Amino acid sequence: MTNIEHSRGHQASASKASPILGPGDNIGEGDTYLVLDVLPKELCDTAFENLRKEVKWHTMFHKGGEVPRLVAVEGAVDADGSFPIYRHPADFTPPLLPFSPTVSLIRQHVERVLNHPVNHVLIQHYRTGADYISEHSDKTVDVVHGSNIVNVSLGAQRTMTLHTKKDALAPGVTTRTAQRVPLPHNSMFVMGLETNKKWMHSIHTDKRPMHTKSPPEQFQDGERISLTFRHIGTFLTRDEGKIYGQGAKGKTKEDARLVVNGGEEAEKLLAAFGKENHESAFVWDDGYGEGFDVLHFSEQSDNDDFPIVYCSKFRQQHGDLRKTIDRLEGIVGEVDEHLAVRPHHPAPVLPTIPLPTSSAGVVGIADANATSASSLEGSHDVPISEQDLLLGPADNEAISLPELVPLISSSALPSVSTTTTSTSSQPAPASAFVQNSSAVQEELSAQLAQMAGQLRRNAVHFSEALARDQAVVDVAEEKIGANYDAMKKERVRLRDHRAKSMGTTCLTLTSIFVVAVAFIWMFFIIRFT
Ligand SMILES: O=C(O)CCC(=O)C(=O)O
Ligand SMILES: [Fe+2]
Numbered sequence: 001m002t003n004i005e006h007s008r009g010h011q012a013s014a015s016k017a018s019p020i021l022g023p024g025d026n027i028g029e030g031d032t033y034l035v036l037d038v039l040p041k042e043l044c045d046t047a048f049e050n051l052r053k054e055v056k057w058h059t060m061f062h063k064g065g066e067v068p069r070l071v072a073v074e075g076a077v078d079a080d081g082s083f084p085i086y087r088h089p090a091d092f093t094p095p096l097l098p099f100s101p102t103v104s105l106i107r108q109h110v111e112r113v114l115n116h117p118v119n120h121v122l123i124q125h126y127r128t129g130a131d132y133i134s135e136h137s138d139k140t141v142d143v144v145h146g147s148n149i150v151n152v153s154l155g156a157q158r159t160m161t162l163h164t165k166k167d168a169l170a171p172g173v174t175t176r177t178a179q180r181v182p183l184p185h186n187s188m189f190v191m192g193l194e195t196n197k198k199w200m201h202s203i204h205t206d207k208r209p210m211h212t213k214s215p216p217e218q219f220q221d222g223e224r225i226s227l228t229f230r231h232i233g234t235f236l237t238r239d240e241g242k243i244y245g246q247g248a249k250g251k252t253k254e255d256a257r258l259v260v261n262g263g264e265e266a267e268k269l270l271a272a273f274g275k276e277n278h279e280s281a282f283v284w285d286d287g288y289g290e291g292f293d294v295l296h297f298s299e300q301s302d303n304d305d306f307p308i309v310y311c312s313k314f315r316q317q318h319g320d321l322r323k324t325i326d327r328l329e330g331i332v333g334e335v336d337e338h339l340a341v342r343p344h345h346p347a348p349v350l351p352t353i354p355l356p357t358s359s360a361g362v363v364g365i366a367d368a369n370a371t372s373a374s375s376l377e378g379s380h381d382v383p384i385s386e387q388d389l390l391l392g393p394a395d396n397e398a399i400s401l402p403e404l405v406p407l408i409s410s411s412a413l414p415s416v417s418t419t420t421t422s423t424s425s426q427p428a429p430a431s432a433f434v435q436n437s438s439a440v441q442e443e444l445s446a447q448l449a450q451m452a453g454q455l456r457r458n459a460v461h462f463s464e465a466l467a468r469d470q471a472v473v474d475v476a477e478e479k480i481g482a483n484y485d486a487m488k489k490e491r492v493r494l495r496d497h498r499a500k501s502m503g504t505t506c507l508t509l510t511s512i513f514v515v516a517v518a519f520i521w522m523f524f525i526i527r528f529t
Pocket of ligand 1 (some may be wrong): 008122124133138151201226228
């Protein structure tokens with residue numbers, strides 16, 4: 001335990017359950033520690049104000065809402081323009097800018113303490129005690145193995161709360177182990193990756209009235225700036241088109257591959273992020289080992305707020321083209337629907353059969369048929385048109401019902417008047433009816449087979465049409481992709497061309513000017529000599 005001044009009231013009561021740790025203490029898994037007075041006086045006295053002014057603050061979005069603090073991202077940009085990328089679940093992340101002067105100075109001190117480089121920083125401004133960061137584990141797909149994650153704190157003291165992950169609870173235990181680490185002005189919280197794996201961390205809101213807070217908590221009017229430095233091993237090329245490094249599929253710059261937006265790979269990465277957040281035994285190789293080339297988690301972005309990394313002009317144009325393709329796909333779909341064969345139901349057969357005679361057995365059969373006929377009737381009130389079905393030769397051989405029914409009614413079935421007067425002593429009409437019933441059943445089976453065949457052919461026809469449409473859309477998409485690349489090249493060419501023509505124009509104007517001066521000069525010489 002340390003003598004760091006910690007909060008009273010609300011925070012003090014919460015601290016009963018969890019130890020308050022500080023410099024010299026083993027935090028988390030023992031690979032995590034706090035360093036005080038990390039920056040020299042002259043830097044730490046001015047850093048807060050300078051950062052407030054020089055950092056390009058943004059509002060970040062997650063799950064459709066604003067994150068409750070201002071954020072900015074800075075990093076080491078390579079000579080060829082490539083830069084580190086830290087991927088984590090967020091709807092929009094601010095663009096990465098090169099390290100600003102004050103951040104560069106802080107970075108030097110951090111690297112000295114850490115003994116390893118850091119090339120990426122997420123800077124966060126907790127404007128009041130109401131700003132916070134909810135419980136999470138940092139996502140390590142892009143964090144260099146074996147490195148540490150560092151939070152430098154400037155301004156008001158806030159408390160870092162650590163909790164073991166739920167899945168590590170022993171059976172029957174419901175309370176997670178917690179630790180609290182107050183982060184005063186000019187301190188540096190160094191978190192090892194083992195702690196990040198087994199514990200989650202957060203900065204809770206602190207809404208107590210200002211006058212009840214301790215002096216370190218009141219410092220800078222309760223505002224806090226934190227700088228989360230990381231050593232990132234994954235990079236994007238200058239045009240954001242390719243990705244390489246630890247968390248990508250291609251591990252070196254030479255193996256850089258095109259970035260992927262949305263789709264199955266993005267979903268897989270999001271699922272791995274979820275696992276890392278909740279599983280104490282998360283294994284990097286299992287979750288991230290295959291590498292991910294995902295840059296954006298959804299296929300298109302309509303947001304203009306972050307023009308550099310996440311919403312370049314090209315991306316916007318690409319998004320517009322995609323929308324056009326989607327509209328075209330919709331139109332093709334509608335046309336297909338119009339052209340599609342409309343299913344027609346065959347006319348019910350059974351109602352055409354005359355009612356049975358008084359013979360008990362025969363009446364039973366007839367009743368059953370009448371019932372099934374009436375139940376069929378409700379759903380088949382559209383008369384069949386044979387031309388509307390896509391019939392094959394096999395169907396033509398099937399028995400045709402309309403031909404069969406009159407045959408049955410006229411020759412085999414007893415007439416209604418006969419059935420009312422005849423009795424069981426007249427077996428001939430009854431057996432004729434049984435014969436007819438089995439003929440009708442055969443006919444029904446034949447017609448069902450015919451319908452099944454038809455359904456199958458329609459399904460095949462439909463899937464073939466879909467496959468054709470898919471091919472058309474794929475070709476269009478490929479062409480648009482090619483156009484996009486061509487436009488990119490054209491843009492670079494135009495820029496070069498403009499630079500060249502500017503040079504030529506300057507040269508021409510200078511020449512004209514020199515010639516004019518020479519001419520005037522000559523004129524005067526000739527005139528006065
Ligand atoms: O503000 C802090 O110190 C914590 C920031 C943090 O946990 C993060 O950026 O992942
Ligand atoms: Fe974090």
